[in-house]
Amino acid sequence: MSRKHTFIYIVSLMLAATSCIDDRLAETNLQNMDASISLKGMTMSVFDPGNCQYAFNSARNEYRMHDDNMGQYIILQCSTRPANEGDSFTANLTYTTDNDIVKETGLPFVVQKTSQDGKLWIWNKTKKYGLVIVQLSTN
Numbered sequence: 001m002s003r004k005h006t007f008i009y010i011v012s013l014m015l016a017a018t019s020c021i022d023d024r025l026a027e028t029n030l031q032n033m034d035a036s037i038s039l040k041g042m043t044m045s046v047f048d049p050g051n052c053q054y055a056f057n058s059a060r061n062e063y064r065m066h067d068d069n070m071g072q073y074i075i076l077q078c079s080t081r082p083a084n085e086g087d088s089f090t091a092n093l094t095y096t097t098d099n100d101i102v103k104e105t106g107l108p109f110v111v112q113k114t115s116q117d118g119k120l121w122i123w124n125k126t127k128k129y130g131l132v133i134v135q136l137s138t139n
Contacts, residue, residue: 035065035119037074037095038130044097045072056136063133072096076133078109082120083135087111093129104129 035047035054047054047065055064061081066073075094082089088111093104107129113121118135 034132035134036132040128041130045074045095047072047074054134054136065133074131074133076131082109082111082122083114085111085114093131 034049035052037044047067052065052067056062057064058081061078063076063078064073073094073096076091078091079089080087088108090106090108093102093107095102104127107124108126109122109124109129109131111120112123114135118137120133120135122131122133123129
């Protein structure tokens with residue numbers, strides 16, 4: 001096998017492995033049942049409805065989830081209001097970690113799954129963010 005063919009073979013294997021990892025991480029997001037945020041398959045925060053607040057600002061297409069003392073929160077401002085499986089949109093994401101506030105802008109997301117109780121499972125492939133957000137009625 002020539003060097004060129006060996007190189008192409010190795011690159012092909014790397015791309016296939018990366019695709020499998022991406023698929024597994026996206027699938028992991030679907031396992032979360034509560035409002036949450038995960039990064040690269042690791043759950044960072046879970047927002048239990050018993051001690052958290054959810055809000056939606058329809059004028060800004062902005063979802064907010066935070067615990068009662070605002071120690072942990074997620075703010076997701078979307079380009080459009082996602083509603084259906086397969087919907088694509090961009091969003092600005094702000095969230096807290098144990099010791100920092102992280103801000104990401106212009107992230108592309110896709111809705112992976114929806115539920116009857118208004119939850120949306122959304123996935124960002126580029127940075128591998130998975131979120132479960134609660135769709136609130138605007139009526």
